[in-house]
Amino acid sequence: MPVPLFDTETPRLPLRADLRSAVHRVLDAGRFVLGPEVQAFEREWAAYLGAAHAIGVANGTEAITIALRALGVGPGDEVVVPSFTFWASAEAIPHTGATPVFCDIDPETFCVTPETVKAAMTPRTKAVIVVHLFGNVAPVAEIEALGVPVLEDAAQAAGSIGPAGRPGALGTVATFSFYPSKNLGAFGDGGAITTRDDDVAQRVRTLRFHGSADKKDYSMVGYNSRLDELQAAILRVQLPELDRWAQARVEAGDRYEQALDGLVGLPRATPGARPAWHLYVVRHPDPDALQAALTERGVACAPYYRRPIHEQPPMRSYAPAHDLPGTAEAARTHLAIPMSAALRAEQVDEVAAAVRDAGLVRPHQ
Structure with missing residues (x-):
């Protein structure tokens, strides 16, 4: 699918x-x-x-x-x-x-x-x-x-x-x-x-x-x-329609949380927040291999900010002198998987099955 x-x-x-x-x-x-x-x-x-x-x-x-x-x-x-x-x-x-x-x-x-x-x-x-x-x-x-x-x-x-x-x-x-x-x-x-x-x-x-x-x-x-x-x-x-669409994104995120627990690093909502996920972004030690496996199954996915802004050539003059470890971690490991207000439960299950079948199942450390 x-x-x-x-x-x-x-x-x-x-x-x-x-x-x-x-x-x-x-x-x-x-x-x-x-x-x-x-x-x-x-x-x-x-x-x-x-x-x-x-x-x-x-x-x-x-x-x-x-x-x-x-x-x-x-x-x-x-x-x-x-x-x-x-x-x-x-x-x-x-x-x-x-x-x-x-x-x-x-x-x-x-x-x-x-x-x-x-x-x-x-x-x-x-x-x-x-x-x-x-x-x-x-x-x-x-x-x-x-x-x-x-x-x-x-x-x-x-x-x-x-x-x-x-x-x-x-x-x-x-x-x-x-x-x-x-x-x-x-x-x-x-x-x-x-x-x-x-x-x-x-x-x-x-x-x-x-x-x-x-x-x-x-x-x-x-x-x-x-x-x-x-x-x-x-x-x-x-x-x-925005509240209805937002609730659909919330529910899709909740289903992902259940289906993908232990398979990838899941995004954590900030305390008290109910995110209407614009993108559902997971983390994995080898996101490129995971992307290749999902793509082969027909599951669209993509990294978004693999190179942080301060490392982009026009912004290097503003780069901080110290490391940004959280930024480096997110940039290196993140991968966006399907998310929309129309994402169906069976589609979430298909994504989770593709992740499991990839043979790369390692909880994010």
């Missing part, structure tokens, strides 16, 4: 008529930039998360840069960020003029901890980027207690729940990507910034529109970074 790594199409099949209707509504209205669909989605997204403000932007990467700028991050500042994450989490920092400072992670949760963040902080630290990686929920409150603003990179965590609420409403500001493969995906690029701070929200709105509030007077050098009306309308159709 072939099992795809992603299945974004099946959950959307029942929504096709509503999606077409939403697209036609935008076409009929003739408003394509910062119109009523974006305004409505911003209200609905903020309400879903429990955030005071949601501001739509063009993509998740620009969301991070704009959010940092809105926090006052600039030249001479440092921003702490994990190295085991998608490139954009760190790529967004130099565009502000600030310096990325890489911290370690816990390889069992794939998230930063208060201890790993504190070890990377200096008097120049202006903000910390906390990544809710793979849908897990990082300990935002404990990190914010260290005394600097926390930016949640929640691109992979739509639908997840932590002990204090949903990612996107836990720190000072948060960013989302609505790339098509995300838990809540658009039909192209899209992003959002959420915050509890009125002043930060106003600066974000100004920055996303060329640094202007009225298209006549300009108070900042900003960006042309706006969520399209078409994408907002598409997201509005899907948002009511």
Whole structure:
């Protein structure tokens, strides 16, 4: 039984008529930039998360840069960020003029901890980027207690729940990507910034529109970074389904936990979290051999961050002088196996059988 790594199409099949209707509504209205669909989605997204403000932007990467700028991050500042994450989490920092400072992670949760963040902080630290990686929920409150603003990179965590609420409403500001493969995906690029701070929200709105509030007077050098009306309308159709889709991801993760226990290293949810797994990432001493065996069985799988960001050529000048052992461990051993809101129980069983039959069954040490 072939099992795809992603299945974004099946959950959307029942929504096709509503999606077409939403697209036609935008076409009929003739408003394509910062119109009523974006305004409505911003209200609905903020309400879903429990955030005071949601501001739509063009993509998740620009969301991070704009959010940092809105926090006052600039030249001479440092921003702490994990190295085991998608490139954009760190790529967004130099565009502000600030310096990325890489911290370690816990390889069992794939998230930063208060201890790993504190070890990377200096008097120049202006903000910390906390990544809710793979849908897990990082300990935002404990990190914010260290005394600097926390930016949640929640691109992979739509639908997840932590002990204090949903990612996107836990720190000072948060960013989302609505790339098509995300838990809540658009039909192209899209992003959002959420915050509890009125002043930060106003600066974000100004920055996303060329640094202007009225298209006549300009108070900042900003960006042309706006969520399209078409994408907002598409997201509005899907948002009511997000909790159901998230629960399906939770249940698939629970079934994996039972089926794969003792066969591979399993991702560990942070205390009190219910991750809506965007990716289900296991660990194994020989992940390349495991990948080859699963691929031969028709089970799609992939490593994501085999080379951490601080080892990538454009970021080597920012590499820390000390080792990041948790990052090295996660990078060397991780492998993503199939996960989606449409993953069926028999598909989970097929993946587990393929792992057992690979002849590489060794509990991760």
